[in-house]
Amino acid sequence: MTQVSAAGPEAQTPNKAQISEIVDGIYRICHPPRNYPIGFNQFLIDDERPTLIHTGFYDSYDAVRAAVAQVLDPKRLAYVVIGHFEADECGGMDRFVQEAPNSVLVASELGVGVNLNHWNYRGPVKGMRDGDGLDLGHHRLRFWETPHVHHWDSLMVVEETTTSLFPADLFIQPGDQPPVVKENLAREMLGFYRKAGIFAHEAPVRQVVNRIERLNPAWIHPMHGGSFTRELAPHFCRALHEEQFAFNGMLRGRELPEEARAA
Ligand SMILES: [Fe+2]
Numbered sequence: 001m002t003q004v005s006a007a008g009p010e011a012q013t014p015n016k017a018q019i020s021e022i023v024d025g026i027y028r029i030c031h032p033p034r035n036y037p038i039g040f041n042q043f044l045i046d047d048e049r050p051t052l053i054h055t056g057f058y059d060s061y062d063a064v065r066a067a068v069a070q071v072l073d074p075k076r077l078a079y080v081v082i083g084h085f086e087a088d089e090c091g092g093m094d095r096f097v098q099e100a101p102n103s104v105l106v107a108s109e110l111g112v113g114v115n116l117n118h119w120n121y122r123g124p125v126k127g128m129r130d131g132d133g134l135d136l137g138h139h140r141l142r143f144w145e146t147p148h149v150h151h152w153d154s155l156m157v158v159e160e161t162t163t164s165l166f167p168a169d170l171f172i173q174p175g176d177q178p179p180v181v182k183e184n185l186a187r188e189m190l191g192f193y194r195k196a197g198i199f200a201h202e203a204p205v206r207q208v209v210n211r212i213e214r215l216n217p218a219w220i221h222p223m224h225g226g227s228f229t230r231e232l233a234p235h236f237c238r239a240l241h242e243e244q245f246a247f248n249g250m251l252r253g254r255e256l257p258e259e260a261r262a263a
Pocket residue numbers: 084086089168169
């Protein structure tokens with residue numbers, strides 16, 4: 001596993017990203033926690049048709065681009081995949097696509113229809129339905145529609161040659177986590193979800209957890225926290241099946257007034 005630092009124009013400031021190869025040409029680009037209790041990851045797949053999964057915030061663009069450039073020329077990017085329409089997933093999308101002449105933005109078909117076609121994004125875009133795939137050369141992507149985990153337009157990605165799952169905001173681990181985590185952080189995950197209130201209900205999440213258990217991926221690459229292997233997955237899955245973690249009156253650590261929660 002290689003690990004180097006990459007920095008944008010704000011070099012020497014905390015706005016720099018670490019890049020580490022996790023498995024077979026799949027790199028994790030990470031901004032460690034700074035103003036938030038979580039770090040922010042993007043994933044780069046180095047292949048004939050290089051692919052970036054999540055872009056990071058608008059202001060993270062320079063640092064993420066510098067990290068990508070440590071592995072390949074960002075002009076070569078073929079696909080920029082966003083799991084849902086939220087700033088940390090897609091804040092840099094237009095600039096990554098603009099720089100790479102053959103690149104396409106990839107989102108769920110629903111996300112394209114309700115968000116991207118009506119935003120100020122004017123570049124090429126491809127909408128995916130459940131089961132659709134993309135051939136990257138050596139790697140192959142398969143898309144899952146996972147509505148309401150945690151957004152209406154949510155999309156997860158499976159890389160089939162490594163059986164890697166990119167679950168976006170499922171399996172979050174707060175704190176500064178290494179590229180690969182080895183410890184059971186399920187309790188910390190649940191505590192974060194309860195405080196942040198990112199899931200409306202447990203049911204859609206548990207349906208997707210069932211599907212993940214059937215896939216039994218060798219690797220899971222959350223966008224907040226560290227990647228982990230299938231040995232650790234049952235701890236996280238069991239916690240999501242058995243414990244309460246959906247919205248219960250807390251939004252990002254702030255309790256809503258009683259009036260806003262009263263039935
Ligand atoms: Fe999100």
